Amino acid sequence: MRWEDEERSENVEDRRGVPASRGFVGGGIGTIIIVLVALYFGIDPSMLLQTSQQSAPPYVTQQRQQPYGGQDRMAQFVSVVLADTEKTWHGIFRQYGKTYREPKLVLFTDAVDSACGFAQAATGPFYCPGDQKVYIDLGFFEEMKNRFQAPGDFAQAYVIAHEVGHHVQNLLGIAEKVQSTMRRASKAQANRLSVRMELQADCxxxxxGYYADRSRGLLETGDLEEALGAASAIGDDRIMRRTSGTVVPDAFTHGTSAQRVRWFRRGFETGDVKQCNTFEEKSL
Incomplete structure (x- = not known):
């Protein structure tokens, strides 16, 4: 992916090295259990957080902005990817007479406080609609490469773009409607809605990716395969097969490997958000 000379976003908040204040004890990205990766694109982080807002002490740690050092290549990379998603979504929203509000991207180490509560790195990257921020411990990319055999910068960009996809769903009111329905549904029904939500974010x-490639020429040979490999690596069926040996479709929350690949590819090949309406599709 050609990114080194590209514009960087001003919407990156660097909290690495700033300890979270709400009961975090030990651990880190190296202690991630494989099955938790099934949740790493979650749409409701509060369900995964370990301490509620009500029981947490006041946040007293001073937040500080850390400058990107010359060697801080990964922080620079995510800033470039975020900036490019901003270009894409500003343009698309303008086509429909809407205004795109840019999300913040928070870099953290081990644990973080968000408007959705307290989360450890094991939760994986997530989007919090309460503060309209994407949260990521950059160590997660090493997990993708080493544990899930999903290396490459465009695979990493896919992770960020997926979480920004949840932000788009939030801005369009899709997330609120779906989560409202999920709260009234059975567990199996809620899981099926979650799958459609996640696949839309993949799309x-x-x-x-369509605009990054065709409008700005950022992609290189093999980049698409990296993203498709990442999408396949975190399909519910593949994760269940690796962790328990048993695949339980009613427990899917993110979609199968084939579904995730299919919906990312649909968005990449068409560049048309109207093609991403997973909620109207009979067959995913």
């Missing part, structure tokens, strides 16, 4: 990530 939105593909739409970004």
């Amino acid at each position: 939105y990530a593909g739409v970004w």
Whole structure:
């Protein structure tokens, strides 16, 4: 992916090295249990957080902005990817007479406080609609490479673009409607809605990839395969097969490997958000 000379976003908040204040004890990205990766694109982080807002002490740690050092290549990379998603979604929203509000991307180490509560790195990257921020411990990319055999910068960009896809769903009111329905549904019904939500975010990530490639020429040979490999690596069926040996479709929350690949590819090949309406599709 050609990114080194590209514009960087001003919407990156660097909290690495700033300890979270709400009961975090030990651990880190190296202690991630494989099955938790099934949740790493979650749409409701509060369900995964370990301490509620009500029981948490006041946040007293001073937040500080850390400058990107010359060697801080990964922080620079995510800033470039975020900036490019901003270009894509500003343009698309303008086409529909809407205004795109840019999300913040928070870099953290081990644990973080968000408007959705307290989260450890094992939760994986997530989007919090309460503060409209994407949260990521950059160590997660090493897990992708080493444990899930999903290396490459465009695979990493896919992760960020997927979470930004959840932000788009939030801005369009899709997330609120779906989560409202999920709260009234059975567990199996809620899981099926979650799958459609996640696959739409995959498609939105593909739409970004379409513009990054065709409008700005950022992709190189093999980049698409990296993203498709990452999408396949975190399919519910593949994770269940690796962790328990048993695949339980009613427990899917993110979609199968084939579904995730299919919806990312649909967005990437069409560049059309109208093609991402997973909620109207009879067959995913």
